Amino acid sequence: MKNFLILLTLTAIIGFSSVFSSCKNKNDQTDTLGIVDTDSIDVQEKIEQAKEIFYSLPAPHEVATFLMLNDDAFFAEDILNPVSNSSNYNTEAAKSFNLGVFSADLSYASLYDQNQIVINYMAASKKLAEQLGILDAFSQQTIERLEQNINNRDEIMRIISETFMDSDAFLQENDRQDVGALILIGGWVEGIYLAVQVSGGDVNENTQLVSSILEQQLSLELMVQFLKDFQSQKLDIVSDDLIQLYDIYNQIETSVTDDGYLRCTQDEFDNLCEAVKLLRNKIVNLS
Amino acid sequence: MKKIYILLVFIIVSTISFSQSNPSCVDFSQLSVDMLNSNDFLPDGKFNSARLAQGDKIEMYKPFYKSRTYMIVVSCEETLPGVIVEVKDMARNVVLSSYDPNVVHEFVYTPDKNQNLIISVEVQKSPDMPASDKGCVSVVVGFK
Numbered sequence: 001m002k003n004f005l006i007l008l009t010l011t012a013i014i015g016f017s018s019v020f021s022s023c024k025n026k027n028d029q030t031d032t033l034g035i036v037d038t039d040s041i042d043v044q045e046k047i048e049q050a051k052e053i054f055y056s057l058p059a060p061h062e063v064a065t066f067l068m069l070n071d072d073a074f075f076a077e078d079i080l081n082p083v084s085n086s087s088n089y090n091t092e093a094a095k096s097f098n099l100g101v102f103s104a105d106l107s108y109a110s111l112y113d114q115n116q117i118v119i120n121y122m123a124a125s126k127k128l129a130e131q132l133g134i135l136d137a138f139s140q141q142t143i144e145r146l147e148q149n150i151n152n153r154d155e156i157m158r159i160i161s162e163t164f165m166d167s168d169a170f171l172q173e174n175d176r177q178d179v180g181a182l183i184l185i186g187g188w189v190e191g192i193y194l195a196v197q198v199s200g201g202d203v204n205e206n207t208q209l210v211s212s213i214l215e216q217q218l219s220l221e222l223m224v225q226f227l228k229d230f231q232s233q234k235l236d237i238v239s240d241d242l243i244q245l246y247d248i249y250n251q252i253e254t255s256v257t258d259d260g261y262l263r264c265t266q267d268e269f270d271n272l273c274e275a276v277k278l279l280r281n282k283i284v285n286l287s
Numbered sequence: 288m289k290k291i292y293i294l295l296v297f298i299i300v301s302t303i304s305f306s307q308s309n310p311s312c313v314d315f316s317q318l319s320v321d322m323l324n325s326n327d328f329l330p331d332g333k334f335n336s337a338r339l340a341q342g343d344k345i346e347m348y349k350p351f352y353k354s355r356t357y358m359i360v361v362s363c364e365e366t367l368p369g370v371i372v373e374v375k376d377m378a379r380n381v382v383l384s385s386y387d388p389n390v391v392h393e394f395v396y397t398p399d400k401n402q403n404l405i406i407s408v409e410v411q412k413s414p415d416m417p418a419s420d421k422g423c424v425s426v427v428v429g430f431k
Contacts, residue, residue, distance in 0.1 A: 052337050056349035059332030157329055164332030169313040215401050218350040222403055
């Protein structure tokens, strides 16, 4: 009995410590994805005394909608990351990045009414989310809602959007913003990879899609700034690749067509496509 | 002695339960998300929220594309005197603004070019409200 009471006391002390420690972290650190420590002089100058900064990196469904809801785009199942790969991901980073990848794939599929593929990718996302401890966002109820609305594209996109918001909320409340960042980066890379693949790599064809790919420099600019300000070892896996991709974007001298689309030379586009493919393959081949 | 331990366990359980049921800014942000949904804008998937006091300021960076129309909803809890909002380009030129210190601001915005924008939100100061009181401030964005 005495041992039990000692154990209980220790549990109580640890319990109190955890509660106080998590409260302190919540106040000291960030409240949501991408808020940076304002102690950095560089950041302080830039934000004119803002207490906190949010980098609103585009979520996979936003990237997919922007890139693939496009006159030049079409659906191609063979360019998706196969759901069977989900069992290859063992580390938290691999699971997080590829949860973003699967989310972009399912958003893309939903835009083209690929109902069974949407369900399969939602199930694969649910599996990774569960392994990451994101319990509420990909609930069985969500899957059932998806199945009930499988012929309603707008409603499916709304469910996907809600799923992201729920994941974001869960990760915020549990001080796991780094996981949220990995998911968003994985989703962004997959979104741009899908667009590159569908574009066929020819700047003279699919000019609208090529333009949308070039416009993603804006998102990448914020992502690189975010990487600079939000230090996390987990992000190191892709930070150099993203910076290199940003450099490639910066070297492109875009012009504007009569239709208002951005264009570049074939060589510039080839370089960009190659860097995107390398980065995407690195992410889906993580283990 | 046994009663003390039972009391201790009760306090721990109560503390943990309280900390978990304490409403977060995510719950507050959900109200703004509902506004996006009711206006047929698809939420961009992110809650941007923080607990702030009078005089505090937050900023959110986001890419805006000319092919889309966006709805931005900025809101604060009524424990705060209200917020003012500026949407600025990266050179800090003001693109949109709302200087009335309201608890809710809405903007529907169709950019004329692709650009990263900064949504800057500042909590107003009021002598009529306790300066130490904090409240949730949320910025959510939807698109269509």
